[in-house]
Amino acid sequence: MSQKTLEELQQEEEQDFLDVTDDYELELEKNEDERKIIWQAKDFSIREFSSMLQDGDLELQPEYQRNFVATPKIASKLIESVLMEVPIPVIYLAEEKDSTYSVIDGQQRLTSFLSFINGAFPDGEQFKLTGLKVFKELNRKTFAELEKEYQNKIRTTTLHTIVIKKESNEDVKFEIFERLNTGSIKLNEDEIRNTVYRGEYVRLLAELEQNETYHQLVRKDNFKKRMIYRGMILRFFALSEKTYLNYKPSMKQFCNRELRDNRYLAEEKAKEYRNRFHDCVDMVKVVFGENAFRRYIPGDNENESGKWIATRINMALYDVQMCGFANYSKNEVMRNADYIREAMLDLMINNNDFIDSILIQTSDKTVLKTRFKIWFNKLDEIIGNNEYEKRTFSYQTKKELFERNPTCAISGQQILAIEDAEVDHIIPYSKGGKTEVENAQLVLRYFNRQKSNKERLEQSN
Secondary structure: OOOOOHHHHHHHHHHHHOOOOOOOOOOOOOOHHHHOOOEEEEEEEHHHHHHHHHOOOEEOOOOOOOOOOOOHHHHHHHHHHHHOOOOOOOEEEEEOOOOOEEEEEOHHHHHHHHHHHHOEOOOOOEOOOOOOOOOHHHOOOOHHHOOHHHHHHHHHOEEEEEEEOOOOOHHHHHHHHHHOOOOOOOOOHHHHHHHHOOOHHHHHHHHHOOOHHHHHHHOOHHHHHOOHHHHHHHHHHHHHHHOHHHOOOOHHHHHHHHHHHOOOOOHHHHHHHHHHHHHHHHHHHHHHHHHOOOOEEOOOOOOOOOEEOOOOOOHHHHHHHHHHHHHOOHHHHHHOHHHHHHHHHHHHHHOHHHHHHOOOOOOOHHHHHHHHHHHHHHHHHHHOOOHHHHHOOOHHHHHHHHHHOOEOOOOOOEOOOHHHEEEEEOOOHHHOOOOOHHHEEEEEHHHHHHHHHHHHHHHHO
């Protein structure tokens, strides 16, 4: 395994989840027509934007956009900026195929302006100005309570706008939107993706992100609020539908292709996707429980006890744990749940190739295929091979030994958590030892690894 500090590995893991380390290169033909971005500079008054919204020509808060996240204080200061004639950052719109417009960047600003004119925020709360420092006398006032002069000033204020025309290439459009995202609360890649590729697929992702079991597994409220759940679910569909064998970096572009190819998802296929997602989420919940998608770090010389990294999602583990069950029935997985859980722990502790594949350059093509191949082979060994149970102690045996006496048979030390324990054959299986409780001993994983390493070293000599 590469020699890196735990802090460095954890930083790499977090960066990989956010795809910060992805080399995002557009995979386009050299033909210039395939790269074109057609745009138009145009100015709209706030009154015009209000009319466009009322006429259905402006998608301000469509289902694919992120929620309104500006606080009343921030929204109020935007209103004050208009009254002070402070320049407002450029608004970016996308012209859709039906000639309507969607807000790409500036949704928070536009929502603030139009919500104030309409008297309420998107959640229905009355919009009263608050926190103003220059126009202090306007605090606690609604738009209807302002003097006519101030109302006209707000309505007639012009907002500089860039319109990305509908003829533009969508792949380039995605890149442009990402680069042009200059708002105070920036769009993340999932919010941009959900804007560029709006359609039935996006609606399915919006539906599935509400799955309560999925939320119990991920446990990241901010991820849900910022549409990262949708990106994670899309990632699952991309890898399970196209399979890991067809993966090409970057992960961002791989997911974009899946969304683009199935943008207008047929109902029958949507049903298939929906069932696949629900089934896999249910199986992950049963097998891995609260430790789903989390890394286990084994003990070392300084501390023989291991620990779960409970606060951080490891997307490499997410990939294999979600996609691994897509090829099996619930009955097959549930029947082998304990063996599967123990096998995953074993790989995170003892298999250096697997450990590297969930920590270092995890979006690399070779690395991704390595972890999938290791895990898929292990699942096939457990589910498709009766010999596995013959040479592997059950979780029930491990639990009985732990409850009876949680002491390591090798070191004599107390075992604090059952995850730190392994069940070892007293007489090795390879030498005829049976897989039964009379031939079982409970040991700390750390000391069992040390014993195994010593035996391999002696054999090599």
